[in-house]
Amino acid sequence: MKELKVGLLGFGTIGTGVVKLLQQNAEVIRNRLGAPVRLLKIADLDIETDRGVKLEEGLLTADAEQVLSNPEIDVVIELIGGYEPARSFVLKAIANGKHVVTANKALLAVHGEEIFAAAADKGVEVMFEASVGGGIPIITSLKENLGANRFQSIFGILNGTCNYILTRMTNEGEEFAAVLKDAQQAGYAEADPTFDIEGIDTAHKLALLVSLCFGTRVDFKQIYAEGISSITSLDIQFARQFGYKIKLLAIGKMHDNGSIEARVHPTMIPEHYPLADVDGVFNAVRVTGDFVGPVMQYGLGAGMNATASAVVGDVMSLARSGRGNGEPRSYGYGCRPDALQELPLRSMDDICSQYYLRFTTVDQPGVLAAISGKLGEYRISIASMIQPERRDDGAVPIVIMTHEAAEKDMRAALAEIDQLQIVQSPSHLIRIEGSLD
Amino acid sequence: MKELKVGLLGFGTIGTGVVKLLQQNAEVIRNRLGAPVRLLKIADLDIETDRGVKLEEGLLTADAEQVLSNPEIDVVIELIGGYEPARSFVLKAIANGKHVVTANKALLAVHGEEIFAAAADKGVEVMFEASVGGGIPIITSLKENLGANRFQSIFGILNGTCNYILTRMTNEGEEFAAVLKDAQQAGYAEADPTFDIEGIDTAHKLALLVSLCFGTRVDFKQIYAEGISSITSLDIQFARQFGYKIKLLAIGKMHDNGSIEARVHPTMIPEHYPLADVDGVFNAVRVTGDFVGPVMQYGLGAGMNATASAVVGDVMSLARSGRGNGEPRSYGYGCRPDALQELPLRSMDDICSQYYLRFTTVDQPGVLAAISGKLGEYRISIASMIQPERRDDGAVPIVIMTHEAAEKDMRAALAEIDQLQIVQSPSHLIRIEGSLD
Missing domain, CATH: 3.30.70.260 (ACT domain)
Known part of the structure; x- marks a missing residue:
C-alpha cells in the first residue's frame, strides 16, 4: 500500500484535532494501514492564530487552490462547515479527481445529491462519517456492515448541546434558560444556539440517516423539527413519575406502504432503554433492521478529538479502498443512484x-x-x-x-x-x- | 462492479440464515452494492434435512471440494464452527486464492495467526465480523472507523446465554440452576452449556478483540476465564443495594508500561452505565480510544438472523474492496504483521x-x-x-x-x-x- 497524501481545508477546532491526531498517532495509523498518511497542505483564511500544534514550514496557506489543485493530493478533507465556500470547494476537489472527507452535515443535507452525483461521475468517494454522531461509526455501519438489511426505523440522540441541557435539567431540576446560559459559559453551547436547540442540526443529520437507511431522497426542508426550548423541569419530573426520560430524538420510520417518517422533537422514551441512559454530550443511534434486529451505537457526538477520530477513520478507509481504478467503493447514499427512491414523507x-x-x-x-x-x-x-x-x-x-x-x-x-x-x-x-x- | 460469487461451507442454523438473507434481500443488496451477490454452492454433510429454504437444483452438495476448488467462487463463507475440519478448509480456500468470511471465534482465537499469515501471503482477506457480538459491527469499527486511535480499554458482554441467565436472575430473583434449565428448554442455552457459562466462548472473543485493540499476539490459554455458575441471586440483590448490576464481562486493558490485561469474569458495574442496561440475549462492547473517547455498541449477540447479517455485511465489504489486485484491504489483526507486538499479559x-x-x-x-x-x-x-x-x-x-x-x-x-x-x-x-x- 502506498503513502496517502491529504490536504486540509479549514484549520479551526476540528481541523486542529485532525492535525494533532495525524501527528500523535502517526505510528498507529501506519501500522494499521501498512503505509503512512501524509498531510501535504492546510488552507485557512487565518494563518496567524497559534493552534498549539507544530507545523512544517510552508504547510499552512491562505490559498485553498493550493489544496484543491495540488496534483499530489489524493484526499481533500473539508472542515470549513456551512454551505459556501464549502460546496464550491468540495465540487472543485471532486472535479480534480480527489476523494473528499467531510464533517459537514448542513452541506450534505442540502447539497448532498449534487455532490454525490459529481463524485459518482468522477469515480471518487465522498466520506462523511464525522458528519453524524461524532466518533460513532453509524454511517459506515448503515452503508456496509448492516447493509444487507431492510431498515425499519432509526432513532437518534444527535445533538450534544441539547442532550447536555436536558441531562442537567433532569439531574438538577433546573430550568432550560439557566442551563443554557451555563452551557454557553462552559463552551457546550454556541453564543447563538438556535441551530442546536431548535433541532435544525439534528434534522440535518436525520436527513442523511433517513436517505441511507431507506434509500430515498429526503427534502431537508420537509423534516419537522421542534426544539427543546419549551421543555420545563416540571415536564421532566412528571415524565419520570411515569417511567420515562425526555430526549431530543431524531426519528425515522419506514411504513409497510412505503411511506416514511422523518421528524425531530422532544420525545419521552422508557427509562429502562439503553438510549435513555445516554447523558450529557453523548450521542447515540439505534437502528432496527429486518435481519440484524436492533443495534445501538453510543459515543461522543462532537468535540475536537472524537470528530477528528471519525475524519481520520474515513481517510484510512480511503487508503484501503481500491483507489484509482475509477470505481468508487460505495455510493453517497449507500445505494445505486438509479435505485434511489422518492418515498413519500408523511406529514x-x-x-x-x-x-x-x-x-x-x-x-x-x-x-x-x-x-x-x-x-x-x-x-x-x-x-x-x-x-x-x-x-x-x-x-x-x-x-x-x-x-x-x-x-x-x-x-x-x-x-x-x-x-x-x-x-x-x-x-x-x-x-x-x-x-x- | 461485477457480480460476486460465493460458496458456503456449513448449512446449519447460521448457514440457513445466510441463504435466507441472500434470497429475501437480494434486491437491497444489489442496490447497495451495484452488483448482485450470487450463491454458487453450499456444502454440508447433511444434504437431506429440510431447512425451510428453497434451493436451485444442484446447489447443495456433501463435497466441500466443490466449494473450495470451484474456480468461479470468489468468497468462501465458513460456518462449520470448531477447529477441524474448519481450519483445513479455510487454509485450502486461502491457498486457492479465495477470500474467507467466517463466524468461527474458536478457530480464530486459537489458529488466527496461521490463518491470517496464509491470507497475507496469498493477498486475500479473512473477514470475521460475525465472530464477535453477532450483528454488532465491532470488528470493522476497531479495524477501520476507530483505527486512528490508541485504545485504552475494551469491555464486552459477549455471551448471550450468560447475559440471558443473569438478566432473569436479576429480574426474577431466581437461582442459577433453575434459570439455566429454563434457558435450555427455550433454546437459549446448549444441552452442554459449559463453553458458554464457564466463560470460554467469551474468552475466545476477548482474545480477538484484545489483538485488534492493542496490536498484540494473545495466547488464548493465558486468558483468565471465570464463569457465572457460582453467582447467586443473593449476590445480585446485594449488588443492587450498592447501585451495581452483575454482568459476565470480558475486560481488556492497556497499561502505561505496555502490559495488558485480558480477563473474563462476573463483574459488578454501576447500574447507570448504558452497559448495565444490556439485558437478555443482547451483547454490547464498550471501547475507549485516546481520541474518540468511549464508544459503545449494542445488538443481538447471536442467532440465525443477526449473525447472517454480519456474514453478508462482510461479503458486501469484499465486493467493495479492491479484490483481485493482490493487496488485501486490511490485516487480520488490523495491524501490519511485522508491527504486531508481544505485549506481556498480566497474571x-x-x-x-x-x-x-x-x-x-x-x-x-x-x-x-x-x-x-x-x-x-x-x-x-x-x-x-x-x-x-x-x-x-x-x-x-x-x-x-x-x-x-x-x-x-x-x-x-x-x-x-x-x-x-x-x-x-x-x-x-x-x-x-x-x-x-
Missing part, C-alpha cells in the same frame, strides 16, 4: 403517537370531565393520569398520558381545550415512543 | 480491582473485627458494608465493598478468613469495575 398531521399532555387549569369541579370529554370527541383515549395538589397560585396541573392517537386529532382537540375558560395557559404536548423498533 | 495475581465480598458467619461478637482485621493485614481497605439481619439458620451474611486492592493480597486474605472458626462457608468474591475507561 405531521398523519403520524400516530402516544402523547404526554400537561394542562394548567383552575381548581374547580368538572375540569377533568371537560378535558377528557374533548379528548374523547377526537377519539383520543387516556392511558393514565396524574393530578397533583394545587399550587400556591391556585392553578392545578393535570397530566395525561394517552394511548396512540393521530396527530391531526390531537392538535384539533388541544386547540379546543386551550379555548376553555377553565384552562389557564396553553397546554404542553410531548410525544412518546414506547417501543423503539 | 491475575497482579491485577488491581475493587471487590465485593460476601462472608457467611456465625452470629457472635467480634466477627466483623476478625474479618476486617484480616483484610487490614493485607492492606485491603473497606469502602462500605452491609450486615443484614440474621437468617433462620443462624448464619449472618456480611457484605463488604473494598477500595482498590491487589488480587494477590485479596486471595491471600480470603484464604485466611475462610479458615476462621466464625466463617461457615467459603467466601464469595466478585470484582467491581467502577469506571469503564
Whole structure:
C-alpha cells in the first residue's frame, strides 16, 4: 500500500484535532494501514492564530487552490462547515479527481445529491462519517456492515448541546434558560444556539440517516423539527413519575406502504432503554433492521478529538479502498443512484403517537370531565393520569398520558381545550415512543 | 462492479440464515452494492434435512471440494464452527486464492495467526465480523472507523446465554440452576452449556478483540476465564443495594508500561452505565480510544438472523474492496504483521480491582473485627458494608465493598478468613469495575 497524501481545508477546532491526531498517532495509523498518511497542505483564511500544534514550514496557506489543485493530493478533507465556500470547494476537489472527507452535515443535507452525483461521475468517494454522531461509526455501519438489511426505523440522540441541557435539567431540576446560559459559559453551547436547540442540526443529520437507511431522497426542508426550548423541569419530573426520560430524538420510520417518517422533537422514551441512559454530550443511534434486529451505537457526538477520530477513520478507509481504478467503493447514499427512491414523507398531521399532555387549569369541579370529554370527541383515549395538589397560585396541573392517537386529532382537540375558560395557559404536548423498533 | 460469487461451507442454523438473507434481500443488496451477490454452492454433510429454504437444483452438495476448488467462487463463507475440519478448509480456500468470511471465534482465537499469515501471503482477506457480538459491527469499527486511535480499554458482554441467565436472575430473583434449565428448554442455552457459562466462548472473543485493540499476539490459554455458575441471586440483590448490576464481562486493558490485561469474569458495574442496561440475549462492547473517547455498541449477540447479517455485511465489504489486485484491504489483526507486538499479559495475581465480598458467619461478637482485621493485614481497605439481619439458620451474611486492592493480597486474605472458626462457608468474591475507561 502506498503513502496517502491529504490536504486540509479549514484549520479551526476540528481541523486542529485532525492535525494533532495525524501527528500523535502517526505510528498507529501506519501500522494499521501498512503505509503512512501524509498531510501535504492546510488552507485557512487565518494563518496567524497559534493552534498549539507544530507545523512544517510552508504547510499552512491562505490559498485553498493550493489544496484543491495540488496534483499530489489524493484526499481533500473539508472542515470549513456551512454551505459556501464549502460546496464550491468540495465540487472543485471532486472535479480534480480527489476523494473528499467531510464533517459537514448542513452541506450534505442540502447539497448532498449534487455532490454525490459529481463524485459518482468522477469515480471518487465522498466520506462523511464525522458528519453524524461524532466518533460513532453509524454511517459506515448503515452503508456496509448492516447493509444487507431492510431498515425499519432509526432513532437518534444527535445533538450534544441539547442532550447536555436536558441531562442537567433532569439531574438538577433546573430550568432550560439557566442551563443554557451555563452551557454557553462552559463552551457546550454556541453564543447563538438556535441551530442546536431548535433541532435544525439534528434534522440535518436525520436527513442523511433517513436517505441511507431507506434509500430515498429526503427534502431537508420537509423534516419537522421542534426544539427543546419549551421543555420545563416540571415536564421532566412528571415524565419520570411515569417511567420515562425526555430526549431530543431524531426519528425515522419506514411504513409497510412505503411511506416514511422523518421528524425531530422532544420525545419521552422508557427509562429502562439503553438510549435513555445516554447523558450529557453523548450521542447515540439505534437502528432496527429486518435481519440484524436492533443495534445501538453510543459515543461522543462532537468535540475536537472524537470528530477528528471519525475524519481520520474515513481517510484510512480511503487508503484501503481500491483507489484509482475509477470505481468508487460505495455510493453517497449507500445505494445505486438509479435505485434511489422518492418515498413519500408523511406529514405531521398523519403520524400516530402516544402523547404526554400537561394542562394548567383552575381548581374547580368538572375540569377533568371537560378535558377528557374533548379528548374523547377526537377519539383520543387516556392511558393514565396524574393530578397533583394545587399550587400556591391556585392553578392545578393535570397530566395525561394517552394511548396512540393521530396527530391531526390531537392538535384539533388541544386547540379546543386551550379555548376553555377553565384552562389557564396553553397546554404542553410531548410525544412518546414506547417501543423503539 | 461485477457480480460476486460465493460458496458456503456449513448449512446449519447460521448457514440457513445466510441463504435466507441472500434470497429475501437480494434486491437491497444489489442496490447497495451495484452488483448482485450470487450463491454458487453450499456444502454440508447433511444434504437431506429440510431447512425451510428453497434451493436451485444442484446447489447443495456433501463435497466441500466443490466449494473450495470451484474456480468461479470468489468468497468462501465458513460456518462449520470448531477447529477441524474448519481450519483445513479455510487454509485450502486461502491457498486457492479465495477470500474467507467466517463466524468461527474458536478457530480464530486459537489458529488466527496461521490463518491470517496464509491470507497475507496469498493477498486475500479473512473477514470475521460475525465472530464477535453477532450483528454488532465491532470488528470493522476497531479495524477501520476507530483505527486512528490508541485504545485504552475494551469491555464486552459477549455471551448471550450468560447475559440471558443473569438478566432473569436479576429480574426474577431466581437461582442459577433453575434459570439455566429454563434457558435450555427455550433454546437459549446448549444441552452442554459449559463453553458458554464457564466463560470460554467469551474468552475466545476477548482474545480477538484484545489483538485488534492493542496490536498484540494473545495466547488464548493465558486468558483468565471465570464463569457465572457460582453467582447467586443473593449476590445480585446485594449488588443492587450498592447501585451495581452483575454482568459476565470480558475486560481488556492497556497499561502505561505496555502490559495488558485480558480477563473474563462476573463483574459488578454501576447500574447507570448504558452497559448495565444490556439485558437478555443482547451483547454490547464498550471501547475507549485516546481520541474518540468511549464508544459503545449494542445488538443481538447471536442467532440465525443477526449473525447472517454480519456474514453478508462482510461479503458486501469484499465486493467493495479492491479484490483481485493482490493487496488485501486490511490485516487480520488490523495491524501490519511485522508491527504486531508481544505485549506481556498480566497474571491475575497482579491485577488491581475493587471487590465485593460476601462472608457467611456465625452470629457472635467480634466477627466483623476478625474479618476486617484480616483484610487490614493485607492492606485491603473497606469502602462500605452491609450486615443484614440474621437468617433462620443462624448464619449472618456480611457484605463488604473494598477500595482498590491487589488480587494477590485479596486471595491471600480470603484464604485466611475462610479458615476462621466464625466463617461457615467459603467466601464469595466478585470484582467491581467502577469506571469503564
